[in-house]
Amino acid sequence: MGDARRDLPGVAVLLRGRRRVGKSRLVQVFCERAGVPSVFFQASQGADPAAERVAFAAAVGESELPGRDLFAAGTVLPTWTALFRQLAAALPADSPSIVVVDELPWLIEADPTLEGTLQTAWDTLLAHRPVLLVLIGSDLAMMERLDDYRRPFHQRGTVMVLPALNPAEVGAMLDLPAAEAIDAHLVTGGLPLICQEWRPGQSVEDFLAGSLADPTSALLVSGERSLAAEFPGHLQARAVLTAVGTGERTWSGVRAAMSPRAEPMAASSLTNALRLLEAKRVIAVDAPLSTRPAEKDRRYRVADPYLRFYLAFLEAGLPLVERGRADLLLRRVRRSWTAWRGRAVEPVIREALLRIAPELGWPEVEAVGGWWNRQNNPEIDLVGADRQGVATRIVFTGSIKWQTSKLFDQHDHAALVRDTAAVPGADPATELLAVHRSGVVAGLPVRTVSPDELIAAWRA
Template identity: 55%
Template sequence: MVEFVGRRNELRMLDRELNKVAAGAGGQRPGRCVMLRGRRRVGKSRLVEQFAERSGVPFLFYAATGASPTADLERFASDAQSSTLPLAHVVSAARPATWDAAFDVLAASLPHDRVSVVVMDEVPYLMDAAGAFEGVLQRAWDRALEAKPVLLVLIGSDLSMMEALNSYGRPFHQRGREMVLGPLNPAEVGGMLGLAEPADAFDAALITGGLPLICAEWPHGAGMWDFLGTALNDPVSALLVSAERSLAAEFPQQAQARTVLSAIGTGERTFSNIARAAGGIGATPLQRSLGLLSEKRVIAAELPLSTRPSKDRRYRVADPYLRFWLKHLGPAMQEIERGRGDLTLQRIRTNWTSWRGRAVEPLVREALARLLPDANLPAAPAIGGYWTRTNDVEIDIVGADRAPIAKDLLFVGSVKWLENSPFDSHDLAALHRHRAALTPEPVPTVAVSRSGTACTGPDAAYGPAELLAAWPS
């Protein structure tokens, strides 16, 4: 059993919702609904199972498969039979043939004098373009389920479909509270893995993406290279197989989108370069694939943050683990499967410093967004980067009042994430030159360094320890 770590805020949120159900018991509509979404393998199901088991109340945990409507309804009856609901046998004995009937018998079996929890996992498998299941769910909730002291938790990994479930004009609109579960943050990763150095926690977060199943395979206190050496010698390790399984579930029939994603994962960031790396794909199908990948939150499409409009959009893989896998592991799977993970490990060692330098930038920006304001810098509603089409000017950190076209720039910064090379006067001079190309205003400068700052002049400086404090334990 994988150790359950972190998630205190999320557990407290679910506890509060259950307490509201308990407080409303005896009223006309005590039921409440939570719609939980998050990328695959971030631990949504495990979180809710932990919550339900700790609550001590009767609960039903149902997981849709998407195989067929008949198979999903049979699974519902089977999961009900193994639940702790006092009248679970009513659902299993009825063997409902439609979701209308399934929700009717579920409502009849729920206790009316005590709180219970009903969990429906992978709800997007049950949804269809016509919205038929959503309509059935809405009617069941309004007519029967909300009248019971029940907390209904709807879980889904397809982020766009889960957002649509609660969107305006859809049947279930405003009937539940939305909740988003992200991966374990760098502080939680470091704590789970027993890593004493904050810099090591960031390295581990970049490799594992904060996915609990991958973190669980990392021996407590082990170094990054030791972990990679072991994982690359095990073709079924979570580090190797999690990405492929997620992609297969996310894009079962979109081979072209997978090709485009692989091009971005290898480091291509511009539209034209992605097109070439994807085999000369045409502009229209490329735009379609990029739209699909963006809609599913697999990639981030970013514009330079400045006071001037720009069309120089760049793309990156949003999930750190998937970004690591696409660059280093996916292309080497045949090599790893024939027992030569040592060759893969050597390539990772060779490319690690340059890959990590760019990969860590989104985490740095997120940390600053959480930390500020502080004694040196104001809060920034938007934190991004700036670049020109020719890359002659590139600024890692830009804080502004809004994005992508700012009215006011608040600070600019540079990230130097090297093992034994601190941020020095040469780095500061380069930052000043690039700032002058962005704005004539002397906005504050920020130095972010893995190895400290060896110069005076930056208005603010942050290292791994200061950044990790953005995620309090």
């Protein structure tokens, strides 16, 4: 367990990942299988630092660490420094052990001095023991900042990221063909807890019918639990996120969606809320991709596919489920599914195309986005360019036809040709691309990408 860079026996790991992605369970299983003494401490949101130290001491006292008797029941440690000093004494000096702190950002949020205290304790005490210190966090932005060069814990831990299941992994787990696997990814977001409820080979509609009928299903409860943990004291940000969750929105569109509020949100408050959501990686911000700057035409969307599905359909439908009328919620989903899916699949397809661009013959493509003007007419689903932001070359433009039975046809091709002419930087060398779910009419002069090719982007 040594670290050659530090020449000390202790190793620290900073593990981050989306809420409900399975970080805690993964580390818990690792501790159980490691066969060495361990302690697992779960922080509580909004708790008093003194109460957290008492809880930490109790966790060590109930652990298998050889020095756990130093943390007898009722042990009160006045500072984090005292706790870490006592913890170091409780660790074995000549054999491995594991210490896990889950949701470290909550501890730091309650006591900002903890970050520096932890760094000092690690350098002077803990790293001198053969201990694996695992620091877990769901606040992606804060966990990234912990390793920033300006922060006390910089380069003291190995950074690890636990991602959600990608579309290929979802398809393999659920035994679904490519197109259905991508649809399932849009619903589950690749969260293992939700995917575990999906029977192999089951259709989206059958899965929804079963899950929506169960008020305790992971599909229904994961969204509210994630939001409650993410925004306990940010009511304005929470309200803005709900507005964005109804679909891709402009700044003015978000404000209009919130107009029914008793007190209209001030422009500055809306801007601040959007910045907070972006900083937390809850929303993503897209700008038209071309050779011309277009920052004023930015759009906001919910970054996580599952949370986008939850906010679009499930949040408002929870009262129906609680009244035993999940059938009405399912009807709402059916009615809007095709239109919602057509928009929601765009970021997934753009990511896939960026991954497989070299295989498609476009190794110079470094960004895949879309393009639109202020009137959204025309609007191009796909633009591949040589750089993000303001490009110098538009390599391809494309259209997404993600319908169950309709082919990409002559009308779609003609519309793509017409609309491409409006994209700044497009020229006769710009290639045309059709990404389809069900096929393309034969003979059209357009490059094509199928669902199988998209899924292959995550299998490389």
